[in-house]
Amino acid sequence: MRLSAAVAALVIAGAGLGLRAVAAGDLAEYGGDALYTLLIVALVVLVAPRVTAQRAGALALAFSWGVEFLQLSGVPAELSRHSTAARLVLGSTFHAPDLFWYAVGALAGGLAVAARRAGRRRR
Template structure:
């Protein structure tokens, strides 16, 4: 008896392919988001750069959540990323992220150091933008 080698004849192959593709798209989105953040940092300054960075932080979290949970609905992905962004921002009120950021560049990039209330709004903007793109891509797939 021959083993099935055609993807259509392997149970769950289509589902595995969709998950793989969803993860690949999420990975590309994460890399693109980091690239956009670096471009904003290199090419802009002031309030635009700061708040674009805040929005892109949440967009990156959306991509990472989508990578980890490729079957999650876009609204769940965006809400999770927004919740994580807000949790990190509110954690800055404790002083712990500032202490960690003083010793590590990675902690400074991930956790920040100082609470800034307007960031909460810009995180929501990033989550909404990522949700819009994710829902559109998912609808077409």
């Protein structure tokens, strides 16, 4: 499962960066939000391969929401001014609709993990 999670993380990161490079507006913003949380799901599974699909999705959602609410403090905005990595990971400003799109990414990630595991059990 770790190899699958590592490959998924690389593909998702590439898709997120690619989406931001070729798209604009709501598609880039909200698609990027969902992919961000999907990436966190993959990283959770990479670090803890025995985690349940539901828990991986819940942890990724909690992390994403935590980062979004942290933006209310101004700390991510300050860090983002000095670091591209911080800007990519932490963002800079709170935007309430992002919370929904993080949930979409967490749900998609949880379902993908569950489907991958179900497919492996059938073999």
